Amino acid sequence: MTRKSPRGFMKLGAFFHPTGNHVAAWMDESAQIDAGQNPEHYQSIAQTAERGKFDLMFLADAVATRDGDLNALSRWPQYMAFFEPTTLLSSIASVTSRIGLVSTATTSYNEPYNVARIFASLDHISHGRAGWNVVTSGNVSEAYNFSRDEHYEHGVRYERAEDFAEVVRGLWDSWEDDAFVRDRSQGRYFTPEKLHFLNHKSKHFSVRGPLNVARSPQGHPVLFLASASEPGKELAARIGEGIFSPLHSLEAAQAFYKDLKGRMPKFGRDPEHLKVMPGLNVIPGRTEKEARDKFEHLTSLIHPDVGVELLSDAVDGFDLRGYPIDGPLPEAVDATETKASTGHFRNVVRWARQEKLTIRQLYQRFAGARGQRSLIGTPQQIVDDMERWFLNYGVDGFLIQPSTLPGGLDDIVAMVIPELQERGLFRTEYEGPTLRDNLGLPRPKNRHVN
Numbered sequence: 114m115t116r117k118s119p120r121g122f123m124k125l126g127a128f129f130h131p132t133g134n135h136v137a138a139w140m141d142e143s144a145q146i147d148a149g150q151n152p153e154h155y156q157s158i159a160q161t162a163e164r165g166k167f168d169l170m171f172l173a174d175a176v177a178t179r180d181g182d183l184n185a186l187s188r189w190p191q192y193m194a195f196f197e198p199t200t201l202l203s204s205i206a207s208v209t210s211r212i213g214l215v216s217t218a219t220t221s222y223n224e225p226y227n228v229a230r231i232f233a234s235l236d237h238i239s240h241g242r243a244g245w246n247v248v249t250s251g252n253v254s255e256a257y258n259f260s261r262d263e264h265y266e267h268g269v270r271y272e273r274a275e276d277f278a279e280v281v282r283g284l285w286d287s288w289e290d291d292a293f294v295r296d297r298s299q300g301r302y303f304t305p306e307k308l309h310f311l312n313h314k315s316k317h318f319s320v321r322g323p324l325n326v327a328r329s330p331q332g333h334p335v336l337f338l339a340s341a342s343e344p345g346k347e348l349a350a351r352i353g354e355g356i357f358s359p360l361h362s363l364e365a366a367q368a369f370y371k372d373l374k375g376r377m378p379k380f381g382r383d384p385e386h387l388k389v390m391p392g393l394n395v396i397p398g399r400t401e402k403e404a405r406d407k408f409e410h411l412t413s414l415i416h417p418d419v420g421v422e423l424l425s426d427a428v429d430g431f432d433l434r435g436y437p438i439d440g441p442l443p444e445a446v447d448a449t450e451t452k453a454s455t456g457h458f459r460n461v462v463r464w465a466r467q468e469k470l471t472i473r474q475l476y477q478r479f480a481g482a483r484g485q486r487s488l489i490g491t492p493q494q495i496v497d498d499m500e501r502w503f504l505n506y507g508v509d510g511f512l513i514q515p516s517t518l519p520g521g522l523d524d525i526v527a528m529v530i531p532e533l534q535e536r537g538l539f540r541t542e543y544e545g546p547t548l549r550d551n552l553g554l555p556r557p558k559n560r561h562v563n
């Protein structure tokens with residue numbers, strides 16, 4: 114009989130940045146160097162993740178290249194040229210059969226009809242494995258590609274996102290599940306009463322409907338968010354079924370978990386129906402030293418121009434180019450701190466002053482984690498930590514970010530997954546054919562059916 118922990122199984126996603134999560138991943142000899150433009154690479158890593166029984170794979174997205182110093186960008190090519198993710202997921206659907214296929218689509222630079230249609234189609238094509246990560250975009254460079262000079266203000270973004278998701282969910286209920294009778298004897302293809310117009314009118318959208326795609330296998334593709342702000346958390350509690358927001362300590366995770374799930378009853382929702390799955394960098398080794406050496410090797414591959422660019426971003430754009438790389442962080446940086454400065458800003462300044470780290474040491478420390486938590490060690494050490502977070506209700510699972518691809522994922526599937534399974538923390542077989550089956554989420558009822 115399969116072992117199960119007292120809390121059952123955790124949920125696991127695999128976050129696939131093209132060459133891997135580490136900024137210098139593409140420089141590692143084991144990484145697929147042209148990953149962003151190589152469909153077979155993605156098909157192959159999706160199959161590996163499916164072998165590891167991951168609930169889902171996730172692709173991030175932006176509707177722009179990254180902006181910044183071109184010299185530094187040319188040494189850190191991630192997300193400069195990469196596939197539109199739902200197109201890519203359609204190709205992955207045909208070479209996998211169980212793993213969930215999740216990607217981002219922004220509510221700021223799309224129309225809800227298009228997004229409803231795309232994800233409903235992906236849900237049909239994958240036989241019930243599609244998920245949509247609802248983001249509002251944080252990046253002004255996307256605005257420039259959509260006839261705007263500036264990005265929507267944060268509050269407006271979330272107002273639009275809420276409205277947008279409402280329209281999408283309404284469109285997904287356009288057809289009742291049994292609307293298509295396809296009856297040659299009666300000469301009737303669908304039942305007219307089982308088709309519903311949306312007739313949505315609000316501040317941001319006017320959408321008549323109906324959607325030109327039949328209700329999809331999951332009813333609605335699964336909805337994810339990665340928000341951290343107050344309006345983001347409210348939206349997650351209202352409609353989210355998975356959330357990827359970063360969490361750095363067990364105490365903070367427990368507070369976030371309680372806060373978020375505590376908001377759900379007022380929307381008539383069961384707290385079990387939103388899975389908290391923060392990002393986690395995982396670098397396993399057969400010994401702790403082997404794992405550390407892998408990480409140190411990647412760190413040594415960060416080009417100083419990339420490191421300085423990353424660090425400049427972290428300190429609110431203070432241009433650190435031209436300062437001696439093995440010298441201190443200039444005193445002038447401290448004075449630029451404002452109320453709006455990020456947690457990254459404060460961390461970097463603190464490390465610089467308290468530990469007297471140089472610019473090089475600062476970017477090496479900062480770049481390693483990329484804003485997410487890291488676990489580097491033996492499979493036992495890594496799983497001890499994951500188990501503690503899961504059994505103590507800090508999380509429902511994790512969004513695992515392999516440092517390099519395909520090698521970092523191969524290591525995780527070979528070393529970490531068996532250790533999780535051995536302890537009854539993770540499945541050895543998929544529970545069912547759809548993403549909802551595996552995440553333990555209900556299939557939404559059509560709003561037009563009692």
Ligand SMILES: Cc1cc2nc3c(=O)[nH]c(=O)nc-3n(C[C@H](O)[C@H](O)[C@H](O)COP(=O)(O)O)c2cc1C
Nearest residue numbers: 173174217248250251339340341342345357358359
């Ligand atoms: C794991 C993870 C994945 C994300 N993926 C994307 C993405 O693909 N595209 C995007 O524009 N933002 C992405 N974000 C950013 C979030 O959607 C969100 O905008 C950000 O965390 C700030 O949240 P807030 O706007 O609620 O403050 C991601 C964040 C996390 C933690």
